[in-house]
Amino acid sequence: MPGFLVIFLLIVLALLSFSVYFLRYLAEERRLRTARIGVALFEIGSVGGLFFLFSTHRTDGWAGLVTLPIILLLVAQMIVLALVVGAVLIRFFLRKVQHAPYDAARRRVLKNAALYPAAGVLLSSYGAFIERNHTVRRDYTIPVPNLPPEADGMVIAQISDVHLGMFFSVEDFDALLAETAAGGADLLAVTGDVFDDERLNARAAEVLAAHVGDFRDGIWYCIGNHEYYHGGRPIVDRMAEAGRVHVVLNSAARVAGRGALYIAGVDYPFARGDAFYTQKEAYFAAAMADVPADSVTVLLAHHPELIDDAAAHGSVLLTLTGHTHGSQFGILGQPLFPVFKYTRGMVCIGDSHGYVHTGNGSWFPLRIGCPPEIAYFRLERTVQ
Numbered sequence: 001m002p003g004f005l006v007i008f009l010l011i012v013l014a015l016l017s018f019s020v021y022f023l024r025y026l027a028e029e030r031r032l033r034t035a036r037i038g039v040a041l042f043e044i045g046s047v048g049g050l051f052f053l054f055s056t057h058r059t060d061g062w063a064g065l066v067t068l069p070i071i072l073l074l075v076a077q078m079i080v081l082a083l084v085v086g087a088v089l090i091r092f093f094l095r096k097v098q099h100a101p102y103d104a105a106r107r108r109v110l111k112n113a114a115l116y117p118a119a120g121v122l123l124s125s126y127g128a129f130i131e132r133n134h135t136v137r138r139d140y141t142i143p144v145p146n147l148p149p150e151a152d153g154m155v156i157a158q159i160s161d162v163h164l165g166m167f168f169s170v171e172d173f174d175a176l177l178a179e180t181a182a183g184g185a186d187l188l189a190v191t192g193d194v195f196d197d198e199r200l201n202a203r204a205a206e207v208l209a210a211h212v213g214d215f216r217d218g219i220w221y222c223i224g225n226h227e228y229y230h231g232g233r234p235i236v237d238r239m240a241e242a243g244r245v246h247v248v249l250n251s252a253a254r255v256a257g258r259g260a261l262y263i264a265g266v267d268y269p270f271a272r273g274d275a276f277y278t279q280k281e282a283y284f285a286a287a288m289a290d291v292p293a294d295s296v297t298v299l300l301a302h303h304p305e306l307i308d309d310a311a312a313h314g315s316v317l318l319t320l321t322g323h324t325h326g327s328q329f330g331i332l333g334q335p336l337f338p339v340f341k342y343t344r345g346m347v348c349i350g351d352s353h354g355y356v357h358t359g360n361g362s363w364f365p366l367r368i369g370c371p372p373e374i375a376y377f378r379l380e381r382t383v384q
Helices: 002-025 028-054 059-096 115-129 170-182 199-212 232-242 274-288 306-313
Strands: 136-145 155-159 186-189 221-222 251-254 262-266 295-301 316-321 345-349 352-356 373-382
Touching: 002 028, 002 059, 002 295, 028 059, 059 115, 115 221, 115 306, 136 316, 136 352, 155 170, 170 199, 170 373, 186 316, 199 232, 199 352, 199 373, 221 295, 232 306, 251 274, 262 352, 274 295, 274 306, 295 306, 306 316, 306 345
Parallel strands: 136 373, 155 186, 186 221, 262 295, 295 316, 316 352
Antiparallel strands: 155 373, 251 262, 345 352
């Protein structure tokens, strides 16, 4: 998280600096001064407010109502800045190509400058109210050397990062589980950050358990970091005791009727610096301790860097992770802010596959070029 915060602050500082400068193309004299002061005050106030809300992990109730418009306007500001910079650069190169002299009277990019803010607000609103609520299906085929014949053709579905709260209700969760089951999955893998609201956690756990029968091979769950923030960990512990949902927490279990196929899962490594790598290695070792050497394993891990540990082990055919939300912004299928080693999509290391899910909900209520998803993985046996 500290790395993310540093990057976020640098982005905000760059946004403010460039915005103050490029406003000169949209206004002048008193209007320019007023616009610059307004942008600076909004930036400082909104970013300070977001830091307070996210540091206390509050996106419910009044906090959610305040968060949404702040984020909409911040993203709209980024879009406006990108459009203005693009227009300025295009004009600059056209003038160079045409050998046109500089004309001070035409310095401003737009005669109708309001078009830029309008475009920014429309695009950010699309991300908040349309794309964020439009779940896509992604299908993958995973070739597995010496996969048990009983598991050949098995389909595993993954959901992740629901983040119960202001922007994802229990009813939304119920609908997501029903949609996932209707997609033809045999097993559902949930890779953490579901139970994120003390008022909703218990009901959501009941809904999750109620859908166990929709999946031939059950529902398997690993914990994320947000389960530690809003009373989610006790809910997960009670699910483990009840036994309907398979909770894999630095542990593993064989999938009944699927030969030597195991599902393993790890806790979330909170350590920082070099201790992070030591901790995640210890968690992975604990998860794999009781897995037979000749078995095939699917690993559930909220943090995507566990993909490396799984690939190095050799018997893990597929690692399913989340946490990053795919950066929530993308372009041409790639994350716009790749702040993690693995931020989105499939990672192949030798015969081992890892997947970073874009998430189904979000505490940051806006997605552009990075829709929520349900990922399906069909296991196919290959013989070496």
